[in-house]
Amino acid sequence: MITKRIIPCLDVKGNKVVKGIRFKNHQIVGSIVDLAKKYSNDGADELVFYDISASTEDTIVNKDWVSKIADVVNIPFCVAGGIKSLDDAKTILNLGADKISINTPALDNPQLIKSLSNEFGSQCIVIGMDIKLIEGQGYLFAKTGSEKTAYATNIKAIDWLAQVQDLGAGEVVINAMGQDGVKDGYDIELLKSLEERCFVPMIASGGAGGPRHFIDVFNETNVDGALAASIFHKNEFTVLEIKEALINANINIRI
Numbered sequence: 001m002i003t004k005r006i007i008p009c010l011d012v013k014g015n016k017v018v019k020g021i022r023f024k025n026h027q028i029v030g031s032i033v034d035l036a037k038k039y040s041n042d043g044a045d046e047l048v049f050y051d052i053s054a055s056t057e058d059t060i061v062n063k064d065w066v067s068k069i070a071d072v073v074n075i076p077f078c079v080a081g082g083i084k085s086l087d088d089a090k091t092i093l094n095l096g097a098d099k100i101s102i103n104t105p106a107l108d109n110p111q112l113i114k115s116l117s118n119e120f121g122s123q124c125i126v127i128g129m130d131i132k133l134i135e136g137q138g139y140l141f142a143k144t145g146s147e148k149t150a151y152a153t154n155i156k157a158i159d160w161l162a163q164v165q166d167l168g169a170g171e172v173v174i175n176a177m178g179q180d181g182v183k184d185g186y187d188i189e190l191l192k193s194l195e196e197r198c199f200v201p202m203i204a205s206g207g208a209g210g211p212r213h214f215i216d217v218f219n220e221t222n223v224d225g226a227l228a229a230s231i232f233h234k235n236e237f238t239v240l241e242i243k244e245a246l247i248n249a250n251i252n253i254r255i
Helices: 032-041 063-072 086-094 104-108 111-120 157-167 188-195 211-220 239-248
Strands: 005-013 016-021 024-030 047-051 077-080 099-102 125-134 137-142 151-156 171-176 202-205 225-228
Touching: 005 032, 005 202, 005 239, 016 032, 024 032, 032 047, 032 063, 047 063, 063 077, 063 086, 077 125, 086 099, 086 111, 099 104, 099 111, 104 111, 104 137, 111 125, 111 157, 125 157, 137 157, 137 188, 151 157, 157 171, 157 188, 171 188, 188 202, 188 211, 211 225, 211 239
Parallel strands: 005 047, 005 225, 047 077, 077 099, 099 125, 125 171, 171 202, 202 225
Antiparallel strands: 005 016, 016 024, 125 137, 137 151
């Protein structure tokens, strides 16, 4: 039986962790290094860091904090934000990140996925998919780090999912934009609509409000892990509390 993963997600802007609701009105919630250390100590399985200003401002993740995180955590972590080339990825991985995640750069240049996978191995190439339902169909959005730059593509999520796997992606994060920061549960329907076409680990993102939502997403879909931000940043629940609830629900989790 596969062990499910609980993954705190840290949106980074101006070298601080921030959090918004539905990708808007971001508020500062704390220090990158302090929160990374806390979640690592609390029993997180992995951490994900999204530099939400990097791709919108055509910059790359700030390298200073990446190496500092590597010094204070003992779990895998993934970094995203403006990674557009093999050199960009190599720099981030050499600083200690275990995975890199790309979203807009992959949409702009799908062959980048293949190049990265060939160079570094598919296991460390994650594709972030920011998805919004339009007339019942999931479509990809790009440059979502700011409401001023975010735009809809005409790419259907189901088609993009198939393409990124063909190109060598090793994992996908399905981020339901309408659920982001709302805390009323993961988008089970969206996840179920994609899982039959997904042959790599799939991570649910957007909507976690408490233990029940983690239990539901693991019981009702085949996702391998679940991202959450608000409930951890606001100290509403600890990672350990979520994991204890999952164990009580007979879901295989690492304590």
